[in-house]
Amino acid sequence: MDERAAKEYLLNHDNNFRQLAEQHQAFEKMLTEFTEKPFLTADEQMQETVIKKKKLALKDQMQILIERYQTEKTVN
Numbered sequence: 001m002d003e004r005a006a007k008e009y010l011l012n013h014d015n016n017f018r019q020l021a022e023q024h025q026a027f028e029k030m031l032t033e034f035t036e037k038p039f040l041t042a043d044e045q046m047q048e049t050v051i052k053k054k055k056l057a058l059k060d061q062m063q064i065l066i067e068r069y070q071t072e073k074t075v076n
Contacts, residue, residue, distance in 0.1 A: 001073050006066045014069075020062050027055035 001009075010017035034040060034048045 001070055003066055003070070006069050006073075007062075010065060010069055014065065017062060017065050020058050020065075024055055024058045024062065027051050027058070031055070 011021060030051050031048065034044060034051075037044070040048065
């Protein structure tokens with residue numbers, strides 16, 4: 001099973017994965033708002049850095065779930 005199909009399945013059938021994906025999207029939206037500003041304050045720059053790290057951590061967690069699902073489907 002390819003990664004895209006695994007992700008689609010998990011979005012539709014795994015609440016934990018869905019919540020991670022929703023939070024990831026929320027962080028993406030926040031980052032887009034920062035990039036639309038011509039200038040960021042020091043506080044905004046710090047927030048942006050924190051959000052990027054959190055978003056990356058979510059992506060890592062989602063990738064683990066995708067790989068686990070793919071492994072289970074391959075074994076079964």
